[in-house]
Amino acid sequence: MTVPSKYGRRLLVVDDEPIQRLIIARGVEAIGFHVDGADSLTMASDRLAEACYDVVVLDLSLGEAEGISLLQVVRNSRSDPVVIVVSRLDDRVRTATARLAMALGLRVAGALAKPVSIRALIALLRDMPARIAVGPSVTFTPPTAAALREAVEADEIVPRFQPKVSLRDGSVIGVEALARWMPEPGSSVAPDVFIPLAEQAGLIGRLTAQMLRRSLEACRRWRRTFPVCGVAVNISPMVLADPGLPEAIEQALRDHSLGPGALVAEITESTVIDNPLIAAEVLTRLRIKGVSLSIDDFGTGHSSLLTLLRLPFSELKIDRSFVGHCDSDPEAWKIVRATISMARELGLQVVAEGIETPVVAAMLRDVGCDVGQGWLYGKAMSEDELMQWMSARAVEAA
Amino acid sequence: MEGLATLYGPVLDHDFLSQLAEDVGTATVIEAMAIFEDDVPIRIAALYSCFAEGEVQRLRREAHALAGAARNLGLVRFGETAYAIQRASEGGGVDADAVRDLALSAEQGLSALAGWKAEHRSG
Incomplete structure (x- = not known):
């Protein structure tokens, strides 16, 4: 069952570092987000199945797993969250991931280096890409x-x-x-x-x-x-x-x-x-x-x-x-x-x-x-x- | 000590930590430091154990976690020392000097955080 947010906007931080999760949470709670954390792909998948999120902040290195694997799960989630990629890896990896996410049809607000600058994160959250209006689904029949x-x-x-x-x-x-x-x-x-x-x-x-x-x-x-x-x-x-x-x-x-x-x-x-x-x-x-x-x-x-x-x-x-x-x-x-x-x-x-x-x-x-x-x-x-x-x-x- | 400073930079980036305190509040920074202080001795002990037993994959993981945690609090030297071990373990070879450097930079880092806390709690 999907649980709607009682708090207005809701953000999921997927990061295996507890200190980084804490700092992001405190930083964005101050601008009205309710924040959940996940330290693994499994926990993040469970969270996405249980709740609707407006934003997912995704670290690319989760111990032995790669956060990039979560993009498909985000795409299939019902809430269509905006994605913000964070990583200590170099800029090319971050931007390539952001491009991949966009190619998957996700809305991407940006990519940030770690440790995450709270000011930069808040700037991205204030300028998030708009939700794409989706009309009633139709079956596409290719023309002959x-x-x-x-x-x-x-x-x-x-x-x-x-x-x-x-x-x-x-x-x-x-x-x-x-x-x-x-x-x-x-x-x-x-x-x-x-x-x-x-x-x-x-x-x-x-x-x-x-x-x-x-x-x-x-x-x-x-x-x-x-x-x-x-x-x-x-x-x-x-x-x-x-x-x-x-x-x-x-x-x-x-x-x-x-x-x-x-x-x-x-x-x-x-x-x-x-x-x-x-x-x-x-x-x-x-x-x-x-x-x-x-x-x-x-x-x-x-x-x-x-x-x-x-x-x-x-x-x-x-x-x-x-x-x-x-x-x-x-x-x-x-x-x-x-x-x-x-x-x-x-x-x-x-x-x-x-x-x-x-x-x-x-x-x-x-x-x-x-x-x-x-x-x-x-x-x-x-x-x-x-x-x-x-x-x-x-x-x-x- | 001089060698570590040349290799890995300052113990604490005071500007970074001041900015962080401004962004999320001093109380949150002190809360994060408490997590760090609890976590570091456990992870360093685990890293020693991995080094002694030649478990390179686990050693890499512990070094990666320490590097990330340290950088989140502006502990440049500790973060860079841990990252050097992470990189060395990816290449398959970590030497005893690097592990010793890590212990020393951890001690310096924890001492610097204690100083910062004392200053900001009283201030």
């Missing part, structure tokens, strides 16, 4: 290639637009078109599900052409009011095998009375480029025609340094997995700074994806990142919503 084919043929996959904002002055410098498939009202299939399916089913060329056409149509409309706002469209590596792509894109731009400066082609190497020579030729010709090229999700998958060296990109997008936690993960921050420095050396515009807080935006701006994208500015939205959003922003700026 046949259903996707029907959707593509019926032109049911539509672009939604997420703004890209200058970190220097806050102006909107463009938007990224993101494909959305909503088979029924209120339901949607995630792009990381249907894009690989489209690649496997041979539908990616047609889908890319539809997204390009619809995005350029929308861009032409908003450019009447916002003339410098271009659109970025994702291009699958599989499409790069088509030597006719540069001319097709050039024609699409002409059809919509847009110059090449209105378009950014974002390339993610989600799959290996089958024929790198043809891809290099296609992309170089696009650059020569004036279309900007962006390497998307840099640092993940195959979006690597070698790709950067081989292909004539003009923009680099740092993946959200590095950006999202760069204010709390020192190693992620080092990678982000090094990537920005390298991109600037190469003369590339740098875009940081996944910015959710003003703190992260300021950190990125201060180290020379040019453009930000993320929920801090706006989620992916329909064309109408985007127009309203940009109009409101223009009024604020004025």
Whole structure:
């Protein structure tokens, strides 16, 4: 039976050192927590089964056991506690554990060296990550290639637009078109599900052409009011095998009375480029025609340094997995700074994806990142919503 | 004595302990010291026994517990001496000098804590 807390917020300290448990307990009781202690994995598991906790402070070394083994138990507990990792082991071990916990879906407030500074612990407790709202559980049925084919043929996959904002002055410098498939009202299939399916089913060329056409149509409309706002469209590596792509894109731009400066082609190497020579030729010709090229999700998958060296990109997008936690993960921050420095050396515009807080935006701006994208500015939205959003922003700026 | 100071730092980090007392209160620090004073003689005796019997795993565990406990109270030299034994036991070899150093630094540490308590109880 799960026992709710009678005391307001409840914290579990899992540490085999009685003095450290005592000090943490006294420190956080002063700010209103009720504290339980556990000196072993077994006792901690029992506590988590018996009571609901808001926070678990977890030492990584519990005698002969590793506290990391408890993360799965925490994940399966009913109370969804925030985790704070503590350890005398070096910073890399602490941050790797914090990242693992986040990958398991846990909320992590931070990682602290031992002996634990009570002030640092209280600072983390005062700024805990919010509980994620969970809707009613639904059974996910993967879509079939046949259903996707029907959707593509019926032109049911539509672009939604997420703004890209200058970190220097806050102006909107463009938007990224993101494909959305909503088979029924209120339901949607995630792009990381249907894009690989489209690649496997041979539908990616047609889908890319539809997204390009619809995005350029929308861009032409908003450019009447916002003339410098271009659109970025994702291009699958599989499409790069088509030597006719540069001319097709050039024609699409002409059809919509847009110059090449209105378009950014974002390339993610989600799959290996089958024929790198043809891809290099296609992309170089696009650059020569004036279309900007962006390497998307840099640092993940195959979006690597070698790709950067081989292909004539003009923009680099740092993946959200590095950006999202760069204010709390020192190693992620080092990678982000090094990537920005390298991109600037190469003369590339740098875009940081996944910015959710003003703190992260300021950190990125201060180290020379040019453009930000993320929920801090706006989620992916329909064309109408985007127009309203940009109009409101223009009024604020004025 | 001089050798230990060079190798392992000061007996007590007074700034650390003052900060701790400010954060959790002097009474809690004295309560923690009482746990430490009860625990240390037992663990050191256990460590001697493990050393004499060549039980490296248990010796490592005892040294790890002592290092953690000492550092929680700002006992730098004792903590570092115990940690050196922990590391040496992980490598498979602990010498008698290290164990002797531990006993000496424990004595110094307990004496320093007694001094701190006397000062803060009267103050």
